[in-house]
Amino acid sequence: MIALVAQDTQTVALPGPPVVWSLLWPFLILAVGGVLLVTVTSVVPVLRGRSFPAAFTCLTALASGLSLIPVWQRVDRLDLVGGTIGSGTEGPRSLVSGAYAVDGFTVFVTGVICVSVFLTALLLDGYLRREGLDGPEWYVLMLMSASGGVLLASANDLIVSFLGLEILSIAAYVMAALHLRRAESQEAGFKYFVLGALASAFFLYGIALVYGATGSTTLQGIFAAGPNAAGLDPRTDSSLILAGMALLLVGFAFKVSAVPFHFWAPDVYQGAPSPVVAFMASGVKVAGFAGLARIFLYAFQPYWADWRPAIAALAVLSTIVGGLLALAQRNVKRMLAYSSINHAGFMLLAIHAAASPDDGGQRGAEALLFYLLAYTVMVTGTFGVATIVGGRGDGRHDLDDYRGLSRSNPLLAGVMAILLFSQAGVPFTSGFFAKFRVIGALASDGSYALGGAAMLAAVISAVLYLRIVVSMFLIDNGEAHEADHEAVDAVAGGRAAPEAEGDTLVEASPEASVLTSVRAPAPTALLAVCLAAAVTLVLGLLPDLGGGILSDAASALLLAG
């Protein structure tokens, strides 16, 4: 007591950082929504059914998305870029002692993550009903993961980035393993956890090295310590910061599953519950790319000549290897996993272009943002169709299970065809403009070789999507079926047929795959995939998003950080 009183005389109150709550709402709604959902369903067990958590999650995602509008109006003032921290009420700036940045880029990525959460919640509803699972845990974890993703995308400090990355990932590990009765789900969760933890270790070590080299963990501090700043010798600690950047890049490459850090992706995507895969491939990956873009394009901008070749190598490897390995698969979820590796390569190419100091920079950043949005919508929709076709037990993911889909459920087959054509980059879909923008940005940057590699990879991956489409629409007889089997086995190099999963009752007829779940899918899941297809078409017809949103958000990324 005496000690306390004695201390009291010399107490100096530490000032807390000012918090601008009104700009934090999009993040807070997601985070608080998740906590609120688990609390409400714990206290009121009646609400623990299946409808309430799904509806709550959709509404939370909508509310977070709507709360972005006033934030965007306040932030979208490019004339105020670079204003001092905490001053004024408008323009892009950082909050909470420079820990959290709010700018057009953040707002855009948050919106994309909200889209992903909304669509996945609709998918999860039908999935949980079909599998006889319940519990709000799926939705709670998804909201948590999404809030971590927003934090990673908005982090203005490497420590906060790490925090966001962990919130994002840990929830995703649990979600991958949440189908308790399926051993595949457990295996996927374990693999994802072990490799993700390894990636986190790389990331953290990278932060430590960067801090050692620059003396700061904030993005502004790292930028200011770069060779552009006056009075600092850029070569003193350059090996240290190069190693730090390399480790950070490895950590992010794991998260976005870029070759050669992609080995977990096909196994995890194949084993994890399909709606969860939809979220992992869209929301988690988008957040990873947003963090990668923010840290490398802003904090490490002074070193762009050093890290750009590494990004280019990762990108080209991802596009080519992802496309080629996808051809050797017969499991549709594995094919889509490799296709998402292929897409990751394209997004890395966009980052490569965005690092350009001249005109290509702006176009590259715009291409990245458009690709993130288009990719999220189409990959969620595609895995949504895979969820529906997967049937009870979530085991029907062989290419043969898609045979005759156009006859058994023409709507589903049509939606899937739109989404797959979009992924392949067929005109009048969002995927075409996404790839077009990336290659255009590379061309205006002068990276013609990379652009050529991207076009080659796009052609390779188109074959993969066409295989699924052909499988859906080709009503074959037995001979063609067998011939295709042989041809594919030859391509796969004698790869054994995937082991039977779940309650597969394979019959001889071509329509063995037609299930009641395909004939009458859950209305919410059908709504989700139809929405995804509709947005894909709309983005394909209105690639400018009806205004300068893309260019403003991209400029904010390049200028404000």
Place this chain on the structure above:
Amino acid sequence: MAQYLPVLALLVLAGLFAGLSFVASKIFAPRNPTAEKLAPYECGITPGRDLPERFPVRFYLVAMLFVIFDIEIVFLYPWAVNYQELGLFGLVSVLIFSALVFESFVYLISKGALDWGPLQVSRRQDPMRSADRTTASTVRRVGQDGRTVTVLDAGVAAEEAGSGVAA
């Protein structure tokens, strides 16, 4: 490096003590092993059966409860020590943190982490699991409606049962 010298000294002392203890007990202790002395025992009593390998998963839940409060105290104690300096900002932060920790506690209770005993959660939720439901109340004897079991049949049945036991 000088300030690490006591740590090093303590490390050496600890190693010496452990090593010397082993050596001393080897040298000085009388060794007269018998079969009874070498047998494993439970609290001084010879075990009558193998140790159970499975134990309730609730132990893990209790361990998780412990971790929750452990983490909480790890953060609360430094805050309490620096309460004056941290002021209102610190108070609000700790309140948010405590609310989240308490929230996980609520979730654990709702999942039945503190319902000790067999299957209380499922019994509460599932009307099909009840002590009232026995084979007598749920299984209808088919084919015996309106029939009485004759003495002869009963005797045959008893014989068959007896021979079954003998076999």
